[in-house]
Amino acid sequence: MASPDSTIVLITGANQGLGFEVAKKLATDHPGYHVLMGYRDAAKGEEAIAKLKGQGLTVDGVIIDVTDDTSIQSAAKQVADQFGRLDVLINNAGVITEGRLPEGTSLRQTWQASFDINTTGQVVTTxxxxxxxxxxxxxxxxxxxxxxxxxxxxxxxKDQFAAFQFPAYRSSKAALNMIACHYASLYGPKGWKVNASDPGFCATNFNGFRGWGTPESGALQTVHLATLDKDGPNGTFSNTDGPLGW
Incomplete structure (x- = not known):
């Protein structure tokens, strides 16, 4: 149960991978944070919540599909009814569509699916x-x-990811960076802290566990940005090594 002084944080796509690790680290290192784990699949979400609650952590669940407007509105209403506010929104849900959709999926459908989750879904949720x-x-x-x-x-x-193609994924994330800039510009003057994080290439289900970093390390910068105080930065794109070029 969240206290009136708790910091309420919602993480989309939190039942596995980086989202799960962000939820775990926030709940572990910041006991004043009440973590809401967002997920599409109720069974998988409840399993993830049970794992963290079994470790004595304070987490709850919210069903939210960032490609479904009704689901998003329902999640917002749930948070409003239960807590009356939201202190931190972590837009974590994402996907690589290239090479992962059913055979026969057109190029247009591949790109649309990537942008629907990685870009448009983030705007509608925000x-x-x-x-x-x-x-x-x-x-x-x-x-x-x-x-x-x-x-x-x-x-x-000479970029370390120069050999990585995935143009739909790259483009949807570049667009997401512009979205971060938009909200940072719009709300920064009001004292908001809006930033973009890069978790790095971590070994998770997202990439078939081919990454060289750990999910735990991938959560660090997102958690850092989620716990900024009023003097923290706004409008940045960074990882644990520092700022990244837009």
Whole structure:
């Protein structure tokens, strides 16, 4: 049960991978945070919650599908009814569609699916929760992006990800970075902290466990940005090594 002084944080896509690790670290290292784990599949979500509650952590669940407007509105209403506000929104839900959709999926469908989850879904979710974020003392939004979304990095032949293709994923994350800039510009003057994080190439189900980093390490920068105080930065794109080129 959240106390009136708890910091209420919602993480989308939190039942596995990086989202799960972000939820775990927030609940472990910041006991004043009441973590709401967002997920599409109720059974998988409840299993993830049970794991963390079994470790004595304070977490609850919210069903939210960022591709479904009705689901998003229902989640916002649930948070409003239970807590009356939201202090931190972590837009973590994401997907790589290239090579992972059913045979026969067209190029257009592949790109649309990528943008639907990685970009459009983040905007619709953010807009739904802005009225609740406005009630927070220091509203914070973290967009979980990727170094693959860096236009600066893509143009650098020596970039560590130069051999990685995935143009739909890259483009959807580059667009997500612009969304982060938009909200940072819009709400930064009001004291909000809106930033984009890069978790790095971590070994999770998201990439078939091919990453070289751990999920735990991938959660660090997102957690850092989610726990900024009123003097923290706004409008940044970074990982644990520092700022990244947009």
């Amino acid at each position: 807009e739904a929760f802005i009225p609740l974020l406005e009630k927070a003392a220091v509203p914070r939004i973290v967009f979980v992006s990727s170094a693959l979304g860096s236009c600066t990095g893509r143009l650098d032949p």
